Amino acid sequence: MINEEWRNQANKLHRIDGPAVIVRDRDSGHIAEEIYYYDGRVHRVDGEPARLDYDRETGNLLRKSWFIDGTYARPDNLPHMEWLDLDTGIVVRAEYRKIMGARSTGSFHRENGPAVIIFDK
DSSP states (O other): OOEEEOBOTTSOBOOSSSOSEEEEOTTTOOEEEEEOEETTEEOOTTSSOSEEEEOTTTOOEEEEEOEETTEEOOGGGOOSEEEEOTTTOOEEEEEOEEEETTEEEEEEOOTTSOSEEEOOO
16 A cells, blocks of 8 residues: 545545544655645644645654644744754754635745744754
């Protein structure tokens, strides 16, 4: 199995107790992506990241992204996306995304601070 998808009765990606999409690397077999969906939108209700991206060769966590109702969102002015060092797991880059209405534009933006922060690993 390479991809796994969970859907609700309306055929929308949806799962409450785990990621609705799991993608595995064909060569290594490692999980490459885990994405949480609720009623067809990238979403996770427990405050944890809704999307996790892993290095396809090592299986180590590479990036965490937070979404609510399909939009980049995270409480308490914390970054929407964090990149981790593959060897140590330490956050080496944090990104804030611009939100327009109910949608993210994908561009960087933050009102009271830098939109991209790079840390020394």
